[in-house]
Structures are given as structure tokens and as C-alpha cells.
Amino acid sequence: MDRSSSDAEARLAQRLRALRTERALTLDGLAERSGVSRSMISLIERGESSPTAAILDRLATGLGMSLAALFADAERPDADPVARRAAQPVWRDPETGYRRRHLSPLGYPTPIELIEVEFPAGARVAYESAPLGLGISQQIWVIDGTMELTVGDRIHRLEEGDCLAMAVDRPIAFRNPGSRPARYIVALTITRP
Numbered sequence: 001m002d003r004s005s006s007d008a009e010a011r012l013a014q015r016l017r018a019l020r021t022e023r024a025l026t027l028d029g030l031a032e033r034s035g036v037s038r039s040m041i042s043l044i045e046r047g048e049s050s051p052t053a054a055i056l057d058r059l060a061t062g063l064g065m066s067l068a069a070l071f072a073d074a075e076r077p078d079a080d081p082v083a084r085r086a087a088q089p090v091w092r093d094p095e096t097g098y099r100r101r102h103l104s105p106l107g108y109p110t111p112i113e114l115i116e117v118e119f120p121a122g123a124r125v126a127y128e129s130a131p132l133g134l135g136i137s138q139q140i141w142v143i144d145g146t147m148e149l150t151v152g153d154r155i156h157r158l159e160e161g162d163c164l165a166m167a168v169d170r171p172i173a174f175r176n177p178g179s180r181p182a183r184y185i186v187a188l189t190i191t192r193p
Helices: 003-022 027-034 038-045 053-063 067-071
Strands: 090-092 099-102 112-119 124-127 135-144 147-151 154-158 163-167 172-175 182-191
Touching (some): 003 053, 027 038, 038 053, 053 124, 067 099, 067 112
Antiparallel strands (some): 090 099, 099 112, 124 172, 135 163, 135 182, 147 172
């Protein structure tokens, strides 16, 4: 694991613990809401386990937030509006090897989040649920390679330069059917009721 992935995992552990505490949830409470075991949550919060994308999706749902918000910092009035590449957190899914770089300035109050993803050839990640009570819209713009996105029952094949807009309100699966890695940008917005 490279240093930026290690830093991202440490930040993620601190963020998960802070969000759970902020919501007055015990380990058992979050386990019940997310379907992730109490022991796994404890290991993640202590930085002793590298969670997969699917587990992080379930934890974000249990906390009532988007996966992107789980990686972001809490908004701060003094946050820098510039996110230098060297300071952008990079996280690597231990199961598939997909890498996720949070492009947006951390803590800066903005309605848009940008994420860059490098997705290995043949890899697949499924997100089974969307956080309740959030209106999440996202667009996926493929920079390089090919991706297949299954949104509900519909499959979208995206080639270089293609962009898919969608609401995140049903199960979504990402798959790289190609023989080389794919790269894409995710732009998302959240509207709270």
C-alpha cells in the first residue's frame, strides 16, 4: 500500500468513528443499520482492517450519507478552495484494486463532489443500496477505456468520452469488461430534503 492510500485509510478510520459518534450510534447500532458486523466496524475504526468498497457503501448507507461524503471532510469555513493533487486522498479497494482519488477540496462547502477512479480490467464493484432521504445525482464521464454500469435493471456500456447521468436511488454495479484499466470522473451532487 502506498503512503497516500495509507493516509486515506487512516483518515477514513477517524471519519467513520467521528460520524458514528456524531450520530450517537454505538458499534452495535451502526452494525444493525448497516449490516456490517460490530467487530468489522471496530477493526475499521482502529485502522486494523482495510474495508472493501461494498462494506464502505453499506456503512455510508447506515450513516445516512453518500459514499463520497464518507471520504470527505466535514465542512469548515476556513477550508482552502484549492485541492492540490499531492493532498488529494487516494483510497484503494483491497478486493478489486480500484483506486479512488477525491478531487474536490476537503472541507470546502460546495454542492459538487468530484472523484477520479482507476478501474482495473475485469473488475466489478456493486453498490446494493442508496442512502435513504438523500437525493444523489451523479454523472460518470469515461476518460479512458470502457465501463459497464448497471443501474437497476439497465446496463449502460460507456466508451471513452461517454457520459452517463443518473440518480443514485437503486442498486448500481460498475464493471470493466475490457482488457486494460479504465479511468473515469464521477461528479455528484446531493440535495437534502
